[in-house]
Amino acid sequence: MTSTYVLYHYNPSFAAALCFTVAFGVSTAAHLWQACRYKTRFMIPFIIGAIIETLGYAARIVSAKQSPDWSVGPYAIQSLLLLLAPPLLAASIYMVLGRIIRLVEGEERSLLHPKKLTKVFTSGDVLSFLTQCAGGGMLSQAKTESKVLLGERVIIVGLFVQVLFFGGFMILSVLFHRNIHRNPTTASLATDNRGGVPAWKTCLYVLYTVSLLIMVRSIYRVVEYIQGSEGYLQGHEAYLYVLDAALMLVVCGVFIWKHPGALIRVSKK
Numbered sequence: 161m162t163s164t165y166v167l168y169h170y171n172p173s174f175a176a177a178l179c180f181t182v183a184f185g186v187s188t189a190a191h192l193w194q195a196c197r198y199k200t201r202f203m204i205p206f207i208i209g210a211i212i213e214t215l216g217y218a219a220r221i222v223s224a225k226q227s228p229d230w231s232v233g234p235y236a237i238q239s240l241l242l243l244l245a246p247p248l249l250a251a252s253i254y255m256v257l258g259r260i261i262r263l264v265e266g267e268e269r270s271l272l273h274p275k276k277l278t279k280v281f282t283s284g285d286v287l288s289f290l291t292q293c294a295g296g297g298m299l300s301q302a303k304t305e306s307k308v309l310l311g312e313r314v315i316i317v318g319l320f321v322q323v324l325f326f327g328g329f330m331i332l333s334v335l336f337h338r339n340i341h342r343n344p345t346t347a348s349l350a351t352d353n354r355g356g357v358p359a360w361k362t363c364l365y366v367l368y369t370v371s372l373l374i375m376v377r378s379i380y381r382v383v384e385y386i387q388g389s390e391g392y393l394q395g396h397e398a399y400l401y402v403l404d405a406a407l408m409l410v411v412c413g414v415f416i417w418k419h420p421g422a423l424i425r426v427s428k429k
Contacts, residue, residue, distance in 0.1 A: 167230045169395040176397075177220040180405045184214040187412040198421025202255040209248030210412055216241030217405070236300030242404065243292050243315065243381070246374055247285045249411060250326060253367060253374075254281040256420045257333055260360050260367075263424060264348035269339035271332050284325030291318030312385050319382045326378060330371050337364055363423040370411045377407045 188210040195203045219238035223230060258274035260266075267273055272280060295314030302308040340348055348360070357365075380403040384393040393399050 167232070167235045168397075169389075170397050171227050172220060172224040172397060174221060174224040176401055176405075177217050177224050180401070180409065181214055181217040181221060183409055184210055184217060184412065187409065187416065188214055190416050191412065194416065194419050194421060198419065198425060200419075200421035202259065203252050203415075203421065205248045205255075206252035206415065209245045209251075212241050212245040212248065213408055213412075216245060232300060236296070239299070240293070240296035242400075243296055244289060246377060246408060247289045247292075247322060249370075249408065250322075250329075250374055251282055251285050252420075253370060254278055254285070254329060256363065257329075257336075257367060259420070259424055260363055261336060263360055264340060265345045266336065266340045266348065269343065269345070270336045277332070281325055281329050284321060284328075288318045288322035288325065291315075291321060294318075308389055312388055316382060316385045319378060319385065323375070323378045323382060326371065326375055330368075330375065333364065333367060333371070359423040362418060363420055366414060366418045366420070366423070370414055373407045373411050373414075377404050380404060 188207060191203065191207050191210055194200070195207060216238050219234050219241065223234035223238055226234065255278055258278050261270050261274045261277070270277065292315050295311045295316075295318060298311030298314060299308060302311055348358075380393070380399070384391065384399070387393055
């Protein structure tokens with residue numbers, strides 16, 4: 161097997177990797193500052209995810225500079241890190257919904273109690289994370305086509321777990337929103353006295369936005385790995401940046417613009 165079969169089917173862009181490394185680095189710094197400002201420990205997984213995105217594209221810079229004699233190390237690192245960052249971003253999103261539910265005292269309006277919600281979906285995240293880790297490890301050590309195929313299949317399983325749990329989370333969020341709208345709690349109505357859209361509702365809309373972006377990215381990754389290393393998506397770098405890098409950067413940007421800690425603080429006033 162040639163190295164180009166295992167690694168890239170194109171010349172990776174140094175400029176694109178550099179741009180996204182800087183962008184995710186700036187985003188990480190902004191989230192660190194906001195986490196300190198609003199004392200939001202529940203955003204720690206999100207920050208770790210942003211750091212991993214930054215390191216992933218930094219490793220891609222190194223890999224791109226090696227063209228055309230790529231080594232497995234930087235390639236494997238960037239590939240694995242870019243796979244594993246979104247589940248960490250999602251972990252904080254689960255915790256944000258739990259805090260919204262408690263804030264409006266809407267436990268009875270949710271299909272899962274906030275504590276169970278966080279445990280269930282975080283467990284799914286961990287399972288997806290570990291499965292993708294295992295698949296990525298197999299790919300980094302693969303020397304034959306059969307082992308490459310095995311690694312890709314394990315990653316596909318991990319991605320399907322991620323899509324399944326995240327889809328369930330999105331459905332649960334919508335159902336909670338519907339229930340609290342039809343049968344509001346005293347606490348939810350108390351936050352409506354400032355005029356306009358209440359901050360906790362704005363926070364829910366933000367969750368819908370970032371959740372949709374992560375779901376699109378996850379579906380792209382599933383299709384990419386189902387197609388395999390010889391597939392169209394893995395053969396064209398642009399899709400990585402449009403359907404993964406850009407979407408995850410927008411997720412980070414949306415949470416900077418409408419930070420959950422700030423919205424929840426406003427709702428408490």
